[in-house]
Amino acid sequence: MVTKLFKKTVDLIYPPICPFCESVIKSGQMWCEDCYEKFPENGYFTEFSKDYVCVSPFIYKEPFREAVLRFKFNELPQLADSLSEPVYRSINEFYENFEFDFVTCVPLSKKRFKKRGYNQAKLIAKNVAVKMNVPYADLLIKIKENAEQHNLPEEKRASNVEGVYQTINNEKISEKTILLIDDVLTTGSTLAECCKMLEIRGAAKVFCATITVVHNENN
Numbered sequence: 001m002v003t004k005l006f007k008k009t010v011d012l013i014y015p016p017i018c019p020f021c022e023s024v025i026k027s028g029q030m031w032c033e034d035c036y037e038k039f040p041e042n043g044y045f046t047e048f049s050k051d052y053v054c055v056s057p058f059i060y061k062e063p064f065r066e067a068v069l070r071f072k073f074n075e076l077p078q079l080a081d082s083l084s085e086p087v088y089r090s091i092n093e094f095y096e097n098f099e100f101d102f103v104t105c106v107p108l109s110k111k112r113f114k115k116r117g118y119n120q121a122k123l124i125a126k127n128v129a130v131k132m133n134v135p136y137a138d139l140l141i142k143i144k145e146n147a148e149q150h151n152l153p154e155e156k157r158a159s160n161v162e163g164v165y166q167t168i169n170n171e172k173i174s175e176k177t178i179l180l181i182d183d184v185l186t187t188g189s190t191l192a193e194c195c196k197m198l199e200i201r202g203a204a205k206v207f208c209a210t211i212t213v214v215h216n217e218n219n
């Protein structure tokens with residue numbers, strides 16, 4: 001009862017909004033009807049960096065691109081609820097035959113985390129873990145501050161992330177099947193580096209999922 005009342009009060013002060021167009025939605029809804037109509041029928045399965053795969057419900061274009069940016073930069077961590085549901089659906093669509101031991105995420109550096117106050121990928125990963133009934137674990141940390149990937153040309157992105165991540169909680173990595181979450185798949189350099197670090201620590205297999213995937217004109 002208290003929780004319900006609390007939720008109603010919060011809804012009055014911060015009315016729930018559609019993550020894709022910012023229109024006010026009813027409490028309990030995850031997105032508006034108009035945006036839902038724009039959802040692609042199927043998610044996307046991407047092979048990247050030769051060895052790795054990623055699933056994503058959306059292509060990085062409007063209105064989905066804007067939702068990711070809003071979630072990440074406009075201090076709207078509450079959008080994680082709505083954005084994790086399509087990710088979960090894509091995981092079910094493509095990875096239904098796999099059993100995961102842990103869900104984890106691409107970490108932020110301490111500095112970036114301090115500035116933003118939350119890690120958008122972690123919020124999605126934690127929500128997805130609850131939906132999948134698989135434990136969430138922090139398995140990676142970012143030990144070096146590097147240039148932002150989106151500011152770099154494609155050929156410099158792999159070297160920019162090299163040696164930037166380190167594993168933690170290694171007992172939860174060895175021989176385990178891990179689902180790694182991030183917000184956007186672009187060239188896949190970041191995800192590939194994180195997968196590689198987990199595999200060096202003995203992960204049996206690492207699969208990735210993101211909210212959106214960047215599709216170039218030629219692929």
Ligand SMILES: [Zn+2]
Nearest residue numbers: 018021032035
């Ligand atoms: Zn909408």
